[in-house]
Amino acid sequence: xxxxxxxxxxxxxxxxxxxxxxxxxxxxxxxxxxxxxxxxxxxxxxxxxxxxxxxxxxxxxxxxxxxxxxxxxxxxxxxxxxxxxxxxxxxxxxxxxxxxxxxxxxxxxxxxxxxxxxxxxxxxxxxxxxxxxxxxxxxxxxxxxxxxxxxxxxxxxxxxxxxxxxxxxxxxxxxxxxxxxxxxxxxxxxxxxxxxxxxxxxxxxxxxxxxxxxxxxxxxxxxxxxxxxxxxxxxxxxxxxxxxxxxxxxxxxxxxxxxxxxxxxxxxxxxxxxxxxxxxxxxxxxxxxxxxxxxxxxxxxxxxxxxxxxxxxxxxxxxxxxxxxxxxxxxxxxxxxxxxxxxxxxxx
Amino acid sequence: xxxxxxxxxxxxxxxxxxxxxxxxxxxxxxxxxxxxxxxxxxxxxxxxxxxxxxxxxxxxxxxxxxxxxxxxxxxxxxxxxxxxxxxxxxxxxxxxxxxxxxxxxxxxxxxxxxxxxxxxxxxxxxxxxxxxxxxxxxxxxxxxxxxxxxxxxxxxxxxxxxxxxxxxxxxxxxxxxxxxxxxxxxxxxxxxxxxxxxxxxxxxxxxxxxxxxxxxxxxxxxxxxxxxxxxxxxxxxxxxxxxxxxxxxxxxxxxxxxxxxxxxxxxxxxxxxxxxxxxxxxxxxxxxxxxxxxxxxxxxxxxxxxxxxxxxxxxxxxxxxxxxxxxxxxxxxxxxxxxxxxxxxxxxxxxxxxxxxxxxxxxxxxxxxxxxxxxxxxxxxxxxxxxxxxxxxxxxxxxxxxxxxxxxxxxxxxxxxxxxxxxxxxxxxxxxxxxxxxxxxxxxxxxxxxxxxxxxxxxxxxxxxxxxxxxxxxxxxxxxxxxxxxxxxxxxxxxxxxxxxxxxxxxxxxxxxxxx
Numbered sequence: 057x058x059x060x061x062x063x064x065x066x067x068x069x070x071x072x073x074x075x076x077x078x079x080x081x082x083x084x085x086x087x088x089x090x091x092x093x094x095x096x097x098x099x100x101x102x103x104x105x106x107x108x109x110x111x112x113x114x115x116x117x118x119x120x121x122x123x124x125x126x127x128x129x130x131x132x133x134x135x136x137x138x139x140x141x142x143x144x145x146x147x148x149x150x151x152x153x154x155x156x157x158x159x160x161x162x163x164x165x166x167x168x169x170x171x172x173x174x175x176x177x178x179x180x181x182x183x184x185x186x187x188x189x190x191x192x193x194x195x196x197x198x199x200x201x202x203x204x205x206x207x208x209x210x211x212x213x214x215x216x217x218x219x220x221x222x223x224x225x226x227x228x229x230x231x232x233x234x235x236x237x238x239x240x241x242x243x244x245x246x247x248x249x250x251x252x253x254x255x256x257x258x259x260x261x262x263x264x265x266x267x268x269x270x271x272x273x274x275x276x277x278x279x280x281x282x283x284x285x286x287x288x289x290x291x292x293x294x295x296x297x298x299x300x301x302x303x304x305x306x307x308x309x310x311x312x313x314x315x316x317x318x319x320x321x322x323x324x325x326x327x328x329x330x331x332x333x334x335x336x337x338x339x340x341x342x343x344x345x346x347x348x349x350x351x352x353x354x355x356x357x358x359x360x361x362x363x364x365x366x367x368x369x370x371x372x373x374x375x376x377x378x379x380x381x382x383x384x385x386x387x388x389x390x391x392x393x394x395x396x397x398x399x400x401x402x403x404x
Numbered sequence: 405x406x407x408x409x410x411x412x413x414x415x416x417x418x419x420x421x422x423x424x425x426x427x428x429x430x431x432x433x434x435x436x437x438x439x440x441x442x443x444x445x446x447x448x449x450x451x452x453x454x455x456x457x458x459x460x461x462x463x464x465x466x467x468x469x470x471x472x473x474x475x476x477x478x479x480x481x482x483x484x485x486x487x488x489x490x491x492x493x494x495x496x497x498x499x500x501x502x503x504x505x506x507x508x509x510x511x512x513x514x515x516x517x518x519x520x521x522x523x524x525x526x527x528x529x530x531x532x533x534x535x536x537x538x539x540x541x542x543x544x545x546x547x548x549x550x551x552x553x554x555x556x557x558x559x560x561x562x563x564x565x566x567x568x569x570x571x572x573x574x575x576x577x578x579x580x581x582x583x584x585x586x587x588x589x590x591x592x593x594x595x596x597x598x599x600x601x602x603x604x605x606x607x608x609x610x611x612x613x614x615x616x617x618x619x620x621x622x623x624x625x626x627x628x629x630x631x632x633x634x635x636x637x638x639x640x641x642x643x644x645x646x647x648x649x650x651x652x653x654x655x656x657x658x659x660x661x662x663x664x665x666x667x668x669x670x671x672x673x674x675x676x677x678x679x680x681x682x683x684x685x686x687x688x689x690x691x692x693x694x695x696x697x698x699x700x701x702x703x704x705x706x707x708x709x710x711x712x713x714x715x716x717x718x719x720x721x722x723x724x725x726x727x728x729x730x731x732x733x734x735x736x737x738x739x740x741x742x743x744x745x746x747x748x749x750x751x752x753x754x755x756x757x758x759x760x761x762x763x764x765x766x767x768x769x770x771x772x773x774x775x776x777x778x779x780x781x782x783x784x785x786x787x788x789x790x791x792x793x794x795x796x797x798x799x800x801x802x803x804x805x806x807x808x809x810x811x812x813x814x815x816x817x818x819x820x821x822x823x824x825x826x827x828x829x830x831x832x833x834x835x836x837x838x839x840x841x842x843x844x845x846x847x848x849x850x851x852x853x854x855x856x857x858x859x860x861x862x863x864x865x866x867x868x869x870x871x872x873x874x875x876x877x878x879x880x881x882x883x884x885x886x887x888x889x890x891x892x893x894x895x896x897x898x899x900x901x902x903x904x905x906x907x908x909x910x911x912x913x914x915x916x917x918x919x920x
Contacts, residue, residue: 247773248765255762258751265710265748266763266817267734325753 077370078321078331082338089345096348104225110340111229112137112288116307117314117332118237119284123184124315125244125327126277127257132173132188133285133311135195138304140166140289142199145208145299148215155215159290166286167279169195174275184274199301208299219294229291233333236284241329253277254326313339313360317367339363407470408433409602410486410571415465417450417626422836424450425461426626432602434569437593439605439617441646443864443897447626448606452490452575455604457483472567491576493557501541501548501556502528505563531559535592551585554578555592562596569600576606590616609695610642610901622646643901647864647893659852662687666856667707667825672716674727675702678880680716684825684856689847691867692860694877694900701743703877704827704860708733708740710748720825734763736825739818743830745807749814752803756793757784759802760817787816792842808839815846826855832866844870864893876900 089097096102116133123130130136140162147158169191176187221228244250255263256273264270288307293299317339318332319325342363343356408431417425425447432438442448453459455467457480469482477485495504502524528541537555545553554577561572574593578586593616597603607613613620620637622630622645630645637645663686672680677699684690694700705711707718713727720736733740742748750759761768761780768776768783784798791812793805802810811831818826828847832840847870851857861867867874868891876884876899884899 243773246775246777248769248775249773251758251762251765251775254754255751255758258753259747261748262751263762265708265730265740265742267731268762269731 076321078317078334078338082334082341085338085341085345089341089348093345093348097345100225102344102348104227106337106340106344107230108227109344110336111227111233112291113307113310113314113340114333114336115229115233115236115284115288115291116311117318117336118233118240118329119281119288120311120315121244121318121327121329121332122240122253122277122284123281124319125250125257126253126273127260128177128184128188128274128278130170130173130188130278130281131185131308132169132192132195133281134305134308135192135199136166136169136282136285136304137289137292137307138199138301139169139195140286141293141303142203142208142299142301144290145211145293146202148211149208149299155218159218162290163283163286166282166284166289168282169286170279170282171275173282174278177278178271178274184278196304199304203299203301205301207301209297211293211297211299213297215294216297217294219291229295232287232291236287237329237333240280240284244329257327309357309364310336310339310360313364313367316364320367320370335367407474407476409470409569410604411466411468412455413466413468415451415454415467416462417447417454417459418462424626425454428623428626428628430621430628430631432571432604434600434602435597436618437597437603437605437616439607439613439620440623441607441610441613441620441642442623443646446623446646448623449575450626451623452488452573452606455483455486455573456488469571470569486571486573487561488573489554489557489561489575489577493553493577495545495553495557495560497546498544500544501532501539501559504545504556505531505560507560528559531563532556535559535595537588537592549585551588554585554589558589558592558596562601567600569602571602571604572596573604574606578607578609578612586612610639610646613642614639620645640898643894643897647897658689658848663854666721667858668719669707670717670719672703672706672713672718673880674706674714674716675699675711676880677702677706677877680706680877680882682858682875682882684858686824686854686856687851688873689851689857689859689871691871691874692858692877693862693864693867693874693896696862698877698900699880700860700862700877701829704740704829704858705742707825707858708738708827710740710742734821737821737823738825739763739821739823739827741811741814741818741826741828741831743833745810745814745834750802750810750817753801755799755801756788756805756813757781757798759813760784760787760798760820763817764821783820787820790819791816791846806836806839808835808843811835811843812839812846815843819846819850822853823850823855826850826857828857828859828861830861830863831859832861832863840866864896867891867896868893878902 116137120130120133123133143165144158144162147153147161148155151158153161173184173188173191176182176191177184180187182190219227219229223231244253252263252268252273255266255268256270260270263273289304292303314336315327315332317335318330319327321331321334322328323331339360343359346355346359410430410432412428412430415425415428416423428447428451430438430440440448440451450459454461461467467478467482469477469485471477471481471485496507499507505528506524525541529538532538532541532555535555535558537552539548539552545556548556557577558572558574562570577589590612593603593605605613605616614634618634620630620632620634620642621628622642624646665683666686667682667684669680669682676697680699680703682690692700692703702711706713707725709725709728709730709732718725718727720733720738723736725733725736725738730740746752751762754762757780761783765775768780770776781798788796788798793809793812793816802813805813815831826847831847832843835843844866847857847859859867859870871891872888874886874891874896875882876886876896878900883902886895886899
């Protein structure tokens with residue numbers, strides 16, 4: 057039973073830089089830009105656009121959390137966004153479908169794409185890295201085929217409303233992101249299903265021997281990830297009322313950066329929804345502030361890339377400190393499970 | 405003869421709570437093959453690791469090697485004069501013999517100069533010819549036989565030798581070899597020894613030891629219990645040296661009674677198992693032993709469905725267990741504690757509580773699929789107490805516990821299911837003495853509560869302590885079944901090693917010849 061000492065040490069640990077570094081970084085960025093470019097940075101419009109702009113990336117990143125927790129790389133996630141954004145535009149304009157059925161069909165298609173990836177991993181025994189890399193290319197080909205490489209324009213004001221409507225000054229995508237994040241959080245942290253996902257990602261063989269249907273876990277995780285990517289994709293199309301065949305791939309890196317950086321937050325190395333959403337916004341704040349300060353156009357790519365590398369580096373550092381590291385396990389997969397046993401049972 | 409090639413004196417090694425080696429002395433002369441024998445945990449592998457420099461010995465140990473000019477070398481200099489071939493050989497199967505030999509060699513210009521293909525091929529052929537072997541040296545190693553691969557490993561170890569009288573240490577080199585392949589390997593070893601090398605041969609296959617060794621050193625509980633010349637002993641004496649006196653330790657107390665059969669296995673085959681039949685009753689503890697490769701290591705996994713089943717039926721209670729599905733087995737109250745904890749037994753990145761409840765989360769599920777956190781914590785607290793986990797922290801990650809405590813958790817997660825059949829594979833591998841005792845007690849308690857228990861183990865002492873009867877396997881089949889009153893370590897070792905029945909060991913016969 058935790059006495060006061062361990063409780064306070066637990067509180068200290070949960071406030072430690074290592075555990076919630078993203079929040080400290082966020083605070084630091086906030087102060088820096090507030091002093092640097094106060095006129096533009098410290099405006100409610102700025103934060104509203106920031107919240108709105110980053111909602112889609114956050115949705116994709118939350119989808120990735122689902123896949124990564126199950127031990128799966130989903131490199132097709134960007135292409136899945138792109139495929140959904142073109143598909144919904146195609147259904148609306150070329151098929152004259154109603155908004156609701158078009159959205160429903162797009163979401164289902166996103167789930168199916170995930171299921172196909174999952175089947176490739178489980179039944180064809182293709183490593184998820186390769187399976188989704190191949191899938192990604194196939195989807196991009198599909199995008200080019202459906203759109204003939206052209207934008208699909210004029211999808212109508214009522215469809216545009218889906219991605220731009222507001223409640224109390226905050227756009228729908230932010231609410232949608234919050235709801236989806238809550239659902240995924242609930243599944244991962246509060247249900248047996250989530251426990252099985254983490255177990256599959258942690259040690260698939262041990263999970264299988266404990267009676268977990270690991271094949272099903274893999275397929276459903278990728279399906280869930282596909283659904284979230286599809287929602288992000290159709291929102292992207294809705295915001296511009298235009299299906300843009302080049303949208304998708306740009307989501308891949310920021311989403312991975314957010315999920316990886318997020319895994320270093322709150323849960324001691326486990327991929328988790330809260331950390332990921334926070335990380336997505338920390339990254340966006342940095343990018344936004346630099347843009348407002350007049351940084352050149354290539355800054356977002358640089359910032360996200362460096363952040364991803366730092367997140368991975370940070371997790372390596374954590375591993376040497378004897379802490380959890382989901383990323384380290386992913387990256388150094390050959391070493392997974394072969395790390396030396398922690399010798400000192402009295403270590404904190 | 406001049407000074408020995410290798411002389412070890414006063415070598416001890418202590419780990420926390422365990423004295424792995426105790427004042428070990430041994431010598432190897434030029435041209436000699438010295439066999440080091442002993443059971444699992446006798447200190448053989450610790451000895452090899454110290455010689456290889458992977459562990460430091462306790463202070464006071466002397467390890468001396470005779471150098472080229474007759475001077476005595478110690479420390480790091482001595483280590484560089486010792487050559488090792490480990491069980492896994494350390495070769496790269498995708499590359500050819502030529503390429504594997506090349507890897508061990510120093511290169512000029514950062515290894516970017518083009519390789520002299522033809523010259524290297526010729527050299528490789530000459531090198532393996534020194535061991536009386538000839539095979540295609542340009543083939544990937546994966547295409548060669550196990551014995552040929554072992555020869556490549558020896559050739560590589562010897563490749564850089566400046567002279568012939570080095571020390572070569574072979575650590576269980578025959579584990580993966582078949583009968584005639586062993587012969588070829590021995591041929592190669594004799595070649596090396598004949599040229600003046602000193603060979604240390606670590607093995608627990610007694611036939612081989614009898615075949616190749618000039619001298620035998622037996623280790624037991626970290627001590628040298630015998631150091632004798634070949635010809636001065638026979639097989640039975642060797643068994644006795646390894647096993648030592650029969651245990652006087654009390655067997656684990658048991659209260660339960662035998663019930664109806666709970667597990668019935670017919671014609672099971674798959675993995676290294678060719679044919680296995682057995683029946684286990686409720687409350688019974690049945691051991692399975694045998695050498696590595698005898699089938700012993702796959703029986704439990706086959707029954708559970710963790711290893712692919714080729715043939716045979718497994719019945720639990722009144723239902724057939726179809727092969728290949730651990731899930732079905734779990735649903736039928738079958739539990740399986742695998743040998744490899746890290747790879748199969750537990751999810752090391754999750755905490756104890758999460759591991760404990762993983763096999764059966766359903767009773768903790770509430771409305772909307774919610775997991776009842778409070779009930780789960782209560783249950784994990786209870787099991788942490790039940791198995792005596794140290795430290796008693798259910799929220800701590802698995803990989804931060806010692807091996808013994810990890811194993812307690814693995815056992816607890818299955819005991820929580822109240823299994824009708826409990827399968828254990830090497831349950832105390834890498835487990836310290838204290839945790840061992842509690843694991844035995846937990847297993848005995850499970851049996852008393854009515855589980856049919858199957859323990860597959862290479863630790864004969866453990867089986868003698870725990871089991872009601874023991875099934876001995878060799879070459880994939882059952883060769884003996886020992887009931888409780890004939891259950892001695894010597895008989896288990898004897899039966900798993902094989903040999904003619906006339907050699908059956910009678911302790912009183914060998915007592916007189918027992919060396920030292």
